[in-house]
Amino acid sequence: xxxxxxxxxxxxxxxxEKKRPxxxxxxxxxxxxxxxxxxxxxxxxxxxxxxxxxxAESMRxxxxxxxRCVVACPVHIDIPTFIGLISxxxxxxxxxxxxxxxxxxxxxxxxxxxxxxxxxxCIVNDTNPKNPIAIGRLERFASDWQLTHxxxxxxxxxxxxxxxxKIAVIGSGPAGLSCSAxxxxxxxxxxxxxxxxxxxxxxxxxxxxxxxxxxxxxxEIEYVKALGVTVECNVVVGRTLPVKExxxxxxxxxxxxxxxxxxxxxxxxxxxxxxxxxxxxxxxxNLMKAWKNDSAGTPIRKxxxxxVVGAGFTAFDVVRIALRLGAEEASIVYRRSREEMPGRGxxxxxxxxxxxKFVLLTNPVKYLGDENGFVRGVVVQKMDLGEPDSSGRRRxxxxxGSEYEIECDLVVVAIGQTPNVLIPSNLPGLATxxxxxxKVNRESYMTTVPKVFAGGDAITGAATVILATRAGxxxxxxxxxxxxxxxxxxxxxx
Amino acid sequence: MYTITRKKVLAxxxxxMGILAPxxxxxxxxxxxxxxxxxxxxxxxxxxxxxxxxxxxEVTIVFLEVGRSTIELGEDFKEGDSLFAVVGPLGTPxxxxxxxxxxxxxxxxxxxxxxxxxKGLKAAxxxxxxxxxxxxKDLMFWHDKLAGASTETIVTTDDGSxxxxxxxxxxxxxxxxxxxxxxRIIAIGPPVMMRAVSNLTQPWGIPTWVSLNTIMVDGTGxxxxxxxxxxxxSKFVCVDGxxxxxxxxxxxxxxxxxxxxxxxxxxxxxxxxxxKLHLDNIKR
Ligand SMILES: Cc1cc2nc3c(=O)[nH]c(=O)nc-3n(C[C@H](O)[C@H](O)[C@H](O)COP(=O)(O)OP(=O)(O)OC[C@H]3O[C@@H](n4cnc5c(N)ncnc54)[C@H](O)[C@@H]3O)c2cc1C
Ligand SMILES: Cc1cc2nc3c(=O)[nH]c(=O)nc-3n(C[C@H](O)[C@H](O)[C@H](O)COP(=O)(O)OP(=O)(O)OC[C@H]3O[C@@H](n4cnc5c(N)ncnc54)[C@H](O)[C@@H]3O)c2cc1C
Ligand code: SF4
Ligand code: FES
Numbered sequence: 001x002x003x004x005x006x007x008x009x010x011x012x013x014x015x016x017e018k019k020r021p022x023x024x025x026x027x028x029x030x031x032x033x034x035x036x037x038x039x040x041x042x043x044x045x046x047x048x049x050x051x052x053x054x055x056a057e058s059m060r061x062x063x064x065x066x067x068r069c070v071v072a073c074p075v076h077i078d079i080p081t082f083i084g085l086i087s088x089x090x091x092x093x094x095x096x097x098x099x100x101x102x103x104x105x106x107x108x109x110x111x112x113x114x115x116x117x118x119x120x121x122c123i124v125n126d127t128n129p130k131n132p133i134a135i136g137r138l139e140r141f142a143s144d145w146q147l148t149h150x151x152x153x154x155x156x157x158x159x160x161x162x163x164x165x166k167i168a169v170i171g172s173g174p175a176g177l178s179c180s181a182x183x184x185x186x187x188x189x190x191x192x193x194x195x196x197x198x199x200x201x202x203x204x205x206x207x208x209x210x211x212x213x214x215x216x217x218x219x220e221i222e223y224v225k226a227l228g229v230t231v232e233c234n235v236v237v238g239r240t241l242p243v244k245e246x247x248x249x250x251x252x253x254x255x256x257x258x259x260x261x262x263x264x265x266x267x268x269x270x271x272x273x274x275x276x277x278x279x280x281x282x283x284x285x286n287l288m289k290a291w292k293n294d295s296a297g298t299p300i301r302k303x304x305x306x307x308v309v310g311a312g313f314t315a316f317d318v319v320r321i322a323l324r325l326g327a328e329e330a331s332i333v334y335r336r337s338r339e340e341m342p343g344r345g346x347x348x349x350x351x352x353x354x355x356x357k358f359v360l361l362t363n364p365v366k367y368l369g370d371e372n373g374f375v376r377g378v379v380v381q382k383m384d385l386g387e388p389d390s391s392g393r394r395r396x397x398x399x400x401g402s403e404y405e406i407e408c409d410l411v412v413v414a415i416g417q418t419p420n421v422l423i424p425s426n427l428p429g430l431a432t433x434x435x436x437x438x439k440v441n442r443e444s445y446m447t448t449v450p451k452v453f454a455g456g457d458a459i460t461g462a463a464t465v466i467l468a469t470r471a472g473x474x475x476x477x478x479x480x481x482x483x484x485x486x487x488x489x490x491x492x493x494x
Numbered sequence: 495m496y497t498i499t500r501k502k503v504l505a506x507x508x509x510x511m512g513i514l515a516p517x518x519x520x521x522x523x524x525x526x527x528x529x530x531x532x533x534x535x536x537x538x539x540x541x542x543x544x545x546x547x548x549x550x551x552e553v554t555i556v557f558l559e560v561g562r563s564t565i566e567l568g569e570d571f572k573e574g575d576s577l578f579a580v581v582g583p584l585g586t587p588x589x590x591x592x593x594x595x596x597x598x599x600x601x602x603x604x605x606x607x608x609x610x611x612x613k614g615l616k617a618a619x620x621x622x623x624x625x626x627x628x629x630x631k632d633l634m635f636w637h638d639k640l641a642g643a644s645t646e647t648i649v650t651t652d653d654g655s656x657x658x659x660x661x662x663x664x665x666x667x668x669x670x671x672x673x674x675x676x677x678r679i680i681a682i683g684p685p686v687m688m689r690a691v692s693n694l695t696q697p698w699g700i701p702t703w704v705s706l707n708t709i710m711v712d713g714t715g716x717x718x719x720x721x722x723x724x725x726x727x728s729k730f731v732c733v734d735g736x737x738x739x740x741x742x743x744x745x746x747x748x749x750x751x752x753x754x755x756x757x758x759x760x761x762x763x764x765x766x767x768x769x770k771l772h773l774d775n776i777k778r
Contacts, residue, residue: 195581195712195714196714197531197538197578197581233579234579234580234581236581236582236584236714239521239583239584239714240521240581240583241521242521260715260716261715261716262716262717262718264718264728271721271722271723271728272750273750273751273753273754276719277718277719279716279717279718280711280717280718280719283711283712283717284711288537288711289535292535297535297536297537297562298538299537301754372750372753373747373750373751373753420715420716422714422715
């Protein structure tokens with residue numbers, strides 16, 4: 001990989017020179033589309049660093065010998081090394097370095113909650129508060145650079161010789177992709193099965209284009225395919241292909257089926273037209289591309305007044321889509337207060353800038369319909385915060401007699417997802433928690449069924465991309481050991 | 495993949511297609527459906543698997559051109575073309591066991607989906623009395639095929655141009671009032687027909703099952719768009735069904751939910767095709 005980047009012009013460090021970190025400077029903000037422009041399109045909101053900005057930001061890093069950021073990163077990316085490579089103009093090499101730890105850097109650079117992970121731990125916070133190195137943005141920069149400037153040659157990746165072992169991976173979200181990529185690099189033959197018509201899981205159907213362009217996701221997937229992984233879409237394991245047949249045909253199986261079942265509140269009026277689960281709303285818009293109303297075949301209702309129930313990643317994505325669909329008003333209705341919102345800081349900020357309203361300490365109790373069965377309003381109830389509950393957050397308690405009505409023509413229920421029961425119910429002996437969350441041994445990722453491993457949201461319930469990616473990678477390591485020595489004493493989960 | 499192996503116009507706006515989908519053909523059981531995407535940006539539409547042949551890897555669908563996707567599939571695609579995506583078999587298979595005498599009813603387009611069910615029930619040792627209804631004689635299809643899969647076959651047409659005049663419900667009532675012992679009834683067709691059957695059989699206390707055709711997105715249990723109230727509980731038609739106990743279905747809600755995109759659908763048809771609807775062919 002040869003690069004000709006004029007590092008002197010970019011104010012970086014030349015080879016052999018000593019770096020003088022500029023950690024006292026402020027962290028470089030990322031260019032964003034203006035609010036006026038972005039609420040009218042689905043293009044990416046955060047535009048990303050150019051080479052000059054990336055080099056300038058990388059020059060702030062102290063390249064600590066005992067980096068706290070690396071400890072905080074769930075997959076322990078060698079952060080100072082890749083940032084050092086950026087400051088020396090070696091952008092693609094920086095990306096290749098990240099890839100040793102994380103198979104989806106262009107994705108994680110965009111959607112990881114870095115403010116709670118690596119960036120929260122960065123030592124620069126101690127001397128220059130609130131100005132940690134912009135690790136996520138640098139990760140995104142390096143990886144995007146590689147995807148656009150260097151046609152990565154997967155064959156050049158150090159792959160071990162073919163082992164002859166066959167492994168099936170079920171589900172192509174971050175957990176399945178990451179596991180498949182690592183297994184392929186180890187020399188195993190990997191077949192990846194996906195139920196939907198496009199691989200990527202939540203990255204394709206859930207997270208909207210303006211936060212994670214689908215072209216980027218597909219490029220990451222192309223790379224996984226180039227490593228030799230066979231991806232077959234339109235295969236619902238348990239329906240198209242019996243689970244038993246998969247078990248009989250492969251040396252090991254990784255279940256990465258995610259948490260795709262939408263939770264509803266089971267309150268009156270929830271089946272009115274215009275009341276959606278977040279999954280349906282997002283799938284129509286993202287996977288089926290209903291936002292391109294001229295060419296796509298899948299319809300979506302254009303709201304005038306939208307109500308979104310919940311305050312996680314999903315709720316903020318939905319409210320921002322509602323605004324882009326032309327809603328005059330789009331509100332987040334949440335039963336706790338702003339402090340307890342589980343969504344990412346950046347998403348909360350962006351939603352507010354784009355005009356989302358927050359109706360806090362409020363919970364829906366029933367939906368009202370018109371004579372044709374379409375939703376026309378929601379009756380909500382005010383809440384108070386009581387004693388902390390099991391999540392450590394204060395428990396919301398309804399205030400009697402506080403009900404009032406909010407007018408709306410679209411409601412999206414975004415209160416969480418749980419794993420689908422299709423695989424557990426078709427795999428005798430597979431132990432689960434609450435009937436759907438697959439139990440595994442947290443070190444080996446092995447389930448209670450021999451040769452079946454599982455990871456990602458399927459074993460945790462809805463979590464994050466980086467945790468799913470880590471599970472995929474760690475499971476790959478353990479599956480590699482398993483296929484080579486299945487007779488060893490493998491500890492299934494308790 | 496998903497090559498169209500055969501295409502035949504069965505009646506005006508009613509099309510039979512063979513599609514190469516070996517995994518689906520192998521796994522298919524009566525009562526299951528598949529999702530078709532014509533092109534990369536098309537919607538996913540549910541269609542019942544009307545027949546399958548594991549040996550050739552073919553599945554058969556029969557559909558009515560009613561809107562954007564079905565018209566596109568019927569008009570723009572020919573033998574030898576490939577579909578962007580076909581996924582299945584989806585849904586819980588129809589419950590089949592030796593019940594005794596089972597009356598299987600197909601109204602209009604519903605004639606095709608009942609074929610594998612009749613075959614399955616007969617193979618399980620049931621006496622299968624099939625009642626199929628069409629609007630007019632010229633809209634008839636597959637009646638010979640159904641006769642081959644049943645013990646006894648009754649054909650009705652609305653105008654009496656073939657078989658007995660009237661609706662399938664009239665034929666069922668005649669059978670019941672004539673003292674025929676019936677252990678189970680299965681009805682598939684337009685929602686109005688299924689509701690009519692349900693209302694008719696409720697007082698008789700005969701177990702009656704229908705196959706609901708709600709609007710779907712993924713068809714795999716992930717979106718909840720297909721949900722309908724069954725016996726006071728919300729169920730996902732694509733995974734919990736499509737077969738349900740007719741007497742537990744909240745029909746008013748079912749009808750309301752079918753109309754959710756009417757405005758958008760009309761606009762799509764007008765924008766994309768000359769208005770060539772065959773709505774008069776459906777028994778509504
Ligand atoms: C709207 C939304 C926004 C989010 N935003 C963020 C964010 O900004 N940052 C972040 O870190 N996390 C975010 N998350 C969470 C994150 O996306 C998930 O934690 C992550 O995708 C889980 O990965 P996974 O591989 O376990 O499962 P998934 O991504 O859910 O993938 C599972 C795949 O398996 C397939 N599958 C299921 N069953 C079968 C079967 N029987 N046969 C074949 N295939 C099957 C599914 O179709 C799916 O493609 C968000 C989630 C949502 C819904
Ligand atoms: C489990 C299942 C099995 C089905 N099997 C068959 C089959 O074997 N053959 C067949 O022809 N159709 C079948 N249908 C119905 C078929 O899916 C719809 O006709 C199709 O989705 C319409 O798409 P469209 O874009 O052509 O029409 P649209 O533009 O979406 O709709 C046009 C008109 O059809 C009505 N419509 C929309 N969706 C449905 C629906 N699901 N059922 C009935 N009317 C609808 C609309 O209200 C509108 O008036 C099945 C549906 C389900 C859920
Ligand atoms: S802790 Fe901060 S300064 Fe130190 S290596 Fe990590 S990113 Fe650089
Ligand atoms: S169609 Fe999405 S859950 Fe049934």
